[in-house]
Amino acid sequence: MAEFTASVYQNEFLPDGGTDVNAIVTVSCTGAGSVSSGSGGGTAGEIIIVDTSGSMGPQTMAAAKQAAATAVGEIVDGVWFAVIAGSDRAMLAYPQVSAGPGMVQANAETRAEAQNAVARFVGSGGTAMSTWLDLAGQLFSSIEGLTQRHAILLTDGENREDSGKLDRAIQKATGYFQCDCRGAGTDWQVEELRRIAQALLGTVDIIPSPDQMVAQFQQMMQASMARGVADAQLRVWAPQGSQVLFVRQVAPTVEDLTARRTAVNPLTGSYPTGAWSDESRDYHVAVRVAAKAIGQEQLAARVQLAIGDDVLAQALVKATWSNDSELTAKIDKQVAHYTGQTELAAMIQEGLAAKASGDEATATTKLGRAVQLAAATGNDEATSKLRKVVDVDNEAEGTVRLKRTVAKADEMALDTASTKTTRIKK
Amino acid sequence: MNCPHCAEPLADGAAFCEACGKPVGGAAPAAAAAPVDVSQEASPFEMTAATRGPGARAAATSGPRPCFQCGATVGPDGYCESCGTKQPTERDHFREQPVPWVAGVCDRGIRHSRNEDAMALHATAQGGDRAVLVVLDGVSNTDDSHLASLAGAKAARDVLLTPLPAGMGTDESRNSAVKRVFSDSVQAAQAAIVALTPEGSTKPPSATYVVGVLEGTRLYVANIGDSRAYWLPDGQPGVQLSVDDSVAQAQIAAGMDRKAAEEGPQGHAITRWLGIDAPDLVPHLTETVVTGPGWVLVCSDGLWNYASEPSLLVEQVTAAATTDPMALAVALVAFANGRGGQDNITAALARVEAAPTEAAPADPAAGQNAATDQQAEGEGQADG
Numbered sequence: 007m008a009e010f011t012a013s014v015y016q017n018e019f020l021p022d023g024g025t026d027v028n029a030i031v032t033v034s035c036t037g038a039g040s041v042s043s044g045s046g047g048g049t050a051g052e053i054i055i056v057d058t059s060g061s062m063g064p065q066t067m068a069a070a071k072q073a074a075a076t077a078v079g080e081i082v083d084g085v086w087f088a089v090i091a092g093s094d095r096a097m098l099a100y101p102q103v104s105a106g107p108g109m110v111q112a113n114a115e116t117r118a119e120a121q122n123a124v125a126r127f128v129g130s131g132g133t134a135m136s137t138w139l140d141l142a143g144q145l146f147s148s149i150e151g152l153t154q155r156h157a158i159l160l161t162d163g164e165n166r167e168d169s170g171k172l173d174r175a176i177q178k179a180t181g182y183f184q185c186d187c188r189g190a191g192t193d194w195q196v197e198e199l200r201r202i203a204q205a206l207l208g209t210v211d212i213i214p215s216p217d218q219m220v221a222q223f224q225q226m227m228q229a230s231m232a233r234g235v236a237d238a239q240l241r242v243w244a245p246q247g248s249q250v251l252f253v254r255q256v257a258p259t260v261e262d263l264t265a266r267r268t269a270v271n272p273l274t275g276s277y278p279t280g281a282w283s284d285e286s287r288d289y290h291v292a293v294r295v296a297a298k299a300i301g302q303e304q305l306a307a308r309v310q311l312a313i314g315d316d317v318l319a320q321a322l323v324k325a326t327w328s329n330d331s332e333l334t335a336k337i338d339k340q341v342a343h344y345t346g347q348t349e350l351a352a353m354i355q356e357g358l359a360a361k362a363s364g365d366e367a368t369a370t371t372k373l374g375r376a377v378q379l380a381a382a383t384g385n386d387e388a389t390s391k392l393r394k395v396v397d398v399d400n401e402a403e404g405t406v407r408l409k410r411t412v413a414k415a416d417e418m419a420l421d422t423a424s425t426k427t428t429r430i431k432k
Numbered sequence: 433m434n435c436p437h438c439a440e441p442l443a444d445g446a447a448f449c450e451a452c453g454k455p456v457g458g459a460a461p462a463a464a465a466a467p468v469d470v471s472q473e474a475s476p477f478e479m480t481a482a483t484r485g486p487g488a489r490a491a492a493t494s495g496p497r498p499c500f501q502c503g504a505t506v507g508p509d510g511y512c513e514s515c516g517t518k519q520p521t522e523r524d525h526f527r528e529q530p531v532p533w534v535a536g537v538c539d540r541g542i543r544h545s546r547n548e549d550a551m552a553l554h555a556t557a558q559g560g561d562r563a564v565l566v567v568l569d570g571v572s573n574t575d576d577s578h579l580a581s582l583a584g585a586k587a588a589r590d591v592l593l594t595p596l597p598a599g600m601g602t603d604e605s606r607n608s609a610v611k612r613v614f615s616d617s618v619q620a621a622q623a624a625i626v627a628l629t630p631e632g633s634t635k636p637p638s639a640t641y642v643v644g645v646l647e648g649t650r651l652y653v654a655n656i657g658d659s660r661a662y663w664l665p666d667g668q669p670g671v672q673l674s675v676d677d678s679v680a681q682a683q684i685a686a687g688m689d690r691k692a693a694e695e696g697p698q699g700h701a702i703t704r705w706l707g708i709d710a711p712d713l714v715p716h717l718t719e720t721v722v723t724g725p726g727w728v729l730v731c732s733d734g735l736w737n738y739a740s741e742p743s744l745l746v747e748q749v750t751a752a753a754t755t756d757p758m759a760l761a762v763a764l765v766a767f768a769n770g771r772g773g774q775d776n777i778t779a780a781l782a783r784v785e786a787a788p789t790e791a792a793p794a795d796p797a798a799g800q801n802a803a804t805d806q807q808a809e810g811e812g813q814a815d816g
Contacts, residue, residue, distance in 0.1 A: 244516075245512070245514065273513075273514065295516070299772070301773075
C-alpha cells in the first residue's frame with residue numbers, strides 16, 4: 007500500500023496586521039507499486055492516440071509507428087488498452103471492434119496484434135483533435151471499473167476545427183482521464199497542446215526530430231505504468247472568513263490549480279492531482295486570513311492528500327503574529343524559490359508570445375527577466391534553453407538581446423519547458 | 433437532519449453547523465437566537481487531575497471539547513476546524529468551579545508564550561461557608577516558573593483545606609494560630625517551588641503568592657508580591673485587601689500618584705517573592721468581615737493591570753451582570769485580553785450572598801470593610 011507524507015515549509019510569523027500566509031507543502035509518495043500491483047492491474051486503462059493526418063511526413067510517420075509500437079510493448083499485462091488513429095475523425099485502430107468494450111487487456115498476443123495494427127497506419131485527412139479525445143473518453147467508459155485512465159497523444163500539426171470544439175472536448179475529458187501530449191516537429195501549437203495537457207493533468211513536450219520519438223514514448227508509458235496510485239486529491243482547508251489566494255503545483259512543473267477547486271465542504275476545497283508513482287510534488291498554497299493580535303497563533307490551512315474520502319497525509323500551515331521584525335521579515339527559502347520559478351514560467355511564456363506578435367521590446371524585457379530568474383533560482387535547463395533564443399549581456403541584471411535567427415524548435419522547446427521547475431538546492 | 437438556523441444539511445451527530453457555524457445540538461432555534469448567556473455555557477475544558485482540587489467535582493462532560501474561540505469542533509491536530517484558532521493546552525487555559533459559588537479562570541493572555549500564572553481552589557458546598565482561593569504568578573524571566581507556580585499553588589491550598597483555628601480563647605492567641613497556618617501555607621508553596629528549581633539555575637523559578645480564605649463572613653487575605661485580593665460588594669466601592677510588595681507600592685506609600693507609579697518604569701518590579709532566592713517568607717495578612725452580597729476576587733496583575741482601582745473592577749463586575757462566578761471570571765479574563773492581554777491573567781472568585789437572617793445596616797459593607805482593612809493593613813505592614 008502506498009504511503010504519503012506531507013511536510014510544510016513556511017515562515018509562520020506575520021507582522022502586526024499581516025494577513026497573507028504562504029507555504030510550500032511537499033507531498034511524497036512511496037510504495038506506489040505499479041498499475042498492475044495492488045489495486046491496479048485490471049483497473050488501469052491506457053490509450054495511445056497517434057496523429058495519422060496527411061501532414062505526417064513519411065519519416066515522422068515511420069517514427070510514430072515505431073514509437074507507438076514501443077509504447078504498446080511497455081503496457082503491463084492485464085492493463086486495458088486501445089490505439090486510436092486520429093485525423094479529421096478518430097478511428098479505433100485497435101481493438102478492431104464496432105460494438106461492446108472498446109479496449110482489451112494487455113498480454114503478449116494482444117500487444118502483438120496492436121503492433122500489427124499500428125504498422126498499417128497510413129497518413130491522410132485533416133486534424134480534428136476533439137474527435138480523438140471524445141473517442142478516448144468513450145473507449146474508457148466502455149470498460150467498467152477502471153480507476154485509472156491515461157492517454158498519450160502525438161500530433162505533428164495544429165488543430166483544424168471550429169474554435170470551441172476542442173475546448174468542449176477538453177472540458178468533457180477533464181477529471182475523467184489524464185493525457186500526456188507530444189508534438190512532433192515544429193508545425194504544431196505549443197499553446198494548444200499545453201491546454202490539453204494542463205487540463206488533463208499531463209505533460210507537454212516537443213519531439214524535434216523523429217529519432218527521439220521511440221525513447222519519449224517508452225519513457226511516457228513506463229512513467230504511466232509506475233503510477234500505482236489512482237486519482238489522488240489535494241485538499242486545502244482554510245478557516246472561516248479566510249480566502250485561499252491560490253493553490254499551485256510548483257514542482258516538478260508549475261500548474262495553477264486554484265480554479266480547479268471543488269468544494270468538499272464550505273471550508274475545504276479539493277484539487278485534482280491525478281495518479282501517483284513513487285514521487286514527490288511541491289505545492290504552493292497562499293491564504294489570506296484576518297489579522298490577529300501579536301502573540302496569537304492560528305491555523306491558516308490544513309493541506310491534505312486524499313484518495314476518495316481517506317486522508318492519507320496532512321500538513322499544517324500556521325500563522326503567528328509577532329512584533330519581532332527579525333522573525334517576520336524572513337521569507338521562507340522554498341517560498342522564495344518557487345515564487346521565482348513561477349514568475350520564470352510566466353516570463354518565458356509572455357516573452358515568447360510578445361516575440362511572436364512582433365513586440366520586441368516587451369519580449370526583450372520579459373526574456374531578460376527570465377534569464378535573471380533562471381540564474382537566481384538555479385534552473386539550468388531554463389538557462390540553457392533561454393540562451394538559444396537570446397544573447398545574454400548581463401545575467402545578473404537580466405539584460406539580453408533577441409537572437410536574429412532562432413531555430414523554431416529551440417523556441418518551442420523553451421516554451422514547453424517553461425513550466426518545468428527545479429527544486430531548491432539544499 | 434438540517435441546520436435549524438440555515439437549513440443546510442448536517443453531518444450525523446454534528447454539534448455545530450458546518451455552513452453557518454451555529455450550535456445545533458438540541459437547542460431550539462428560538463432559544464439559540466437569544467443573546468448568549470455566558471453563565472449557561474459549559475466550561476469547554478475538562479478538569480484533569482492536574483487542575484482538579486481535592487473535593488472538586490469530576491468533569492461531567494466527555495468527548496472532544498469545542499473551540500475556545502468560536503465553539504466549533506476542534507480537530508485532532510489541536511486547531512479549530514472552523515476558525516483555525518490554536519487551542520490552548522490545559523496549562524495555558526484552565527477553569528475550575530469546585531462548587532457553584534466559587535470559580536476561577538487561569539489564562540495565558542495574548543502576549544506571553546506560556547501561562548506562568550497558577551490557581552488552586554477549594555470550597556465547601558454551602559454558599560458562604562468556606563472557600564480557599566490561591567493564585568501564584570510565576571515570574572516570567574525565570575526557569576520553569578510555570579511548573580513551579582502550579583505546584584506551589586496546590587501545595588499552598590492543601591495546607592488550607594481544614595478550617596482555620598477558632599475558639600482559642602483570646603483574639604491574640606487565635607490570631608497567632610491563624611498566622612501560623614498561613615505561614616505554613618507559604619512554606620509549603622516555597623518548598624514546592626524550591627523542589628522544582630533546576631540544579632545550578634541562574635534564574636531560579638519564583639512566584640508571587642496570594643490567598644483568600646473565606647470562612648462565613650470572615651475573609652483572610654495573605655500575600656507576598658503583587659498578586660491581589662479584593663472585596664467587591666455589589667453596587668459599592670470595592671477595596672483592595674492585599675498589599676503589593678512592589679516598587680510602585682513603595683512609591684505610592686512615599687506619596688506618588690498610584691497610576692503614575694504603577695505605569696512607571698519600575699511599576700512591575702516586585703520586591704518580595706517565593707523561590708530559592710526569596711528575601712523572606714512572611715506574608716502580609718489581613719482579616720476583614722465581609723457582608724454580602726458581593727465578590728471575593730483573587731487575581732494576578734494580568735487582570736489588575738487594566739483595572740487597578742477597585743472602582744474600575746466594580747465597573748467590570750457590574751457590566752458582567754451575573755452572580756455565577758465562572759461567568760464573571762470568564763468575563764474578567766476576556767476584559768483583560770480585550771485590553772491587550774499583556775500578561776497571564778488569573779481571576780478566582782467566590783460569590784458571597786447576603787446573610788438571610790441579618791437585616792442590612794444603613795451603610796453596611798463600605799464603612800465596615802474600610803475600617804477593618806485599615807487595621808489589618810497596619811498589621812500586615814508590621815509583619816513585613
